[in-house]
Amino acid sequence: MSVQDLDKLINFRRDIHQHPELGFEEHETSRKVRDYLDALGVEHVFGIGRTGIVAWIVGSQEARRASVGLRADMDALPLEEKSGVSYASQHSGCMHACGHDGHTTMLLGAVEYFRNHRDFAGTVYFVFQPAEEGVGGGKAMVDDGLFERFSIKEIYGLHNWPSLPVGRFGLVAGPIMASGDRVDITIHGKGGHGGLNPHGCIDPIRIAAELIHKAHTIVSREVDPLSPAVLSICAMQSGDLSGFAVIPHTARLSGTIRALDEDTRQRVASGLKRLCESLEHYHGATIELLIEDKFGVTFNEAGATESASKVIKACFGEDALERHYKPSMGGEDFSYMLAACPGAYIHVGSGDDDHPHGLHNPEYDFNDRVIPYGVELLVRLAQESLAKQNTKQ
Known part of the structure; x- marks a missing residue:
């Protein structure tokens, strides 16, 4: 990723960090995501699960039925920010204390990559989910026909994880979140x-x-x-x-x-x-x-977990995947999507000396160092999934 591309993504992330919105109230956040997609000329639909967005890019290679979804959440938390950063929340009592601003940004980075590199067979769907923080946005998108209206055969999601250092990843087959x-x-x-x-x-x-x-x-x-x-x-x-x-x-x-x-x-x-x-x-x-x-339980399907492990090791080294990783008793409504479609959920290390605070902490701020890791991982996950599906056809 070039310095210019990374700076563009960081500026976008910090802009939506300054203007956080709670679940199902992500009207401006959704508008900014749609404006970004429009500028890239990427097709998308708004209103899936109220304020959710689904975008897609079709590969230029021979048409195949392979498809994969990549998901990010967009909502903030009802907390008063105390991070002290120059781009802190301008909305009293509301802040991005879980890094969803970073997740949304990384997914846009993946959109931009595939928009410029269409040399694949199949379709990549980009799912921008509202209301993850206990308000039911994942369920709302599923109930609104996410997997009926869009032919998503496998789906992946990421979450930054401050208890893991930058460059490390957490992944297990079966339950990963409670x-x-x-x-x-x-x-x-x-x-x-x-x-x-x-x-x-x-x-x-x-x-x-x-x-x-x-x-x-x-x-x-x-x-x-x-x-x-x-x-x-x-x-x-x-x-x-x-x-x-x-x-x-x-x-x-x-x-x-x-x-x-x-x-x-x-x-x-x-x-x-x-x-x-x-x-x-x-x-x-x-x-x-x-x-x-x-x-419900966020459950990683065995085949998707194996694919994700392969991608992480290939991209970031054999030691990048945390050994003997254990599930978290935190919850995640990506569980609704994984209950409806095979896929996997991955923890992406975001901890370093400058970012010691955990999720849902008023002093937390997403670590922008993680953006290139997240973009590359999302891109490679999609490529591996499409290649796997096309091999089986």
Whole structure:
């Protein structure tokens, strides 16, 4: 990649970094991506999954039925940026704290490459996905006919990974990212005076404390130790700190369930349901439990994983692929696309001394050093996939 091409991509990345947008609100981001595609003369369709875009380039070689999809996410997070960079977010309470600005930029770099190098047989599709951050953009694109309207036979996605150094890659066959469920619990008790009449109350804070303590034992005592799982209660709201002698009527909790297989996922959910029912009966309270399916397990198909491993080693060296890599308990709604189409999801190392902060951190900033790695990897993944498909035909 030339210095001029890299500078162009960095400038684009920093522009959308300054103007982040939340899930399904990526109107300006989508417009800028479409303007970039228009300038290249690349065909595309807008509105797949509301604010999503699908672009495509057909190779100049003899027409074949081979096709491959490359995906990037576009949305930001509801965080106040504290990175201190000159191109920091200009939108209060919203920032690109997960590197989706970088992912979008790398995919545009791949578009530009194939626009200038059409010497392949088949079609490369470029999927710009909205609303990855727990809002269901991947599902929205699938439900909107992504794989029916576009003949994508294999699909790949990347994510920058600050815990891996630049030049290293993480990849495993099977589960690479966990399923993710949102947990919301509302405890309805009976409030009153915390000094005068506590025995006449049904204290939701007391119940919440017991529930939190016992919920955090479900994984350790009801799940096979060899099956990774997480249940975390992450937030609680109840009462008012100024009302030091007031027992409130309600307490609200929220949290998440993570697992790498469906049986374990259901075991944790079942344990939490039974716990809520038992506390409800014992304390005489009413407990509402809502478990919302946010995304399934991100599952790498064996053949696509093998192809990706081959590409990484060929492009970046035998040692570039992290040995004995383990799945993450983070979640990713690219899982919906991989559930509908064979493919693989790859972690791309982005950590260095100048970028020590992890994902979803208000001080995080995408490492622009990674852009050439990501562009090359996306290009080579597509080329390998098309070559593999054409060989089989």
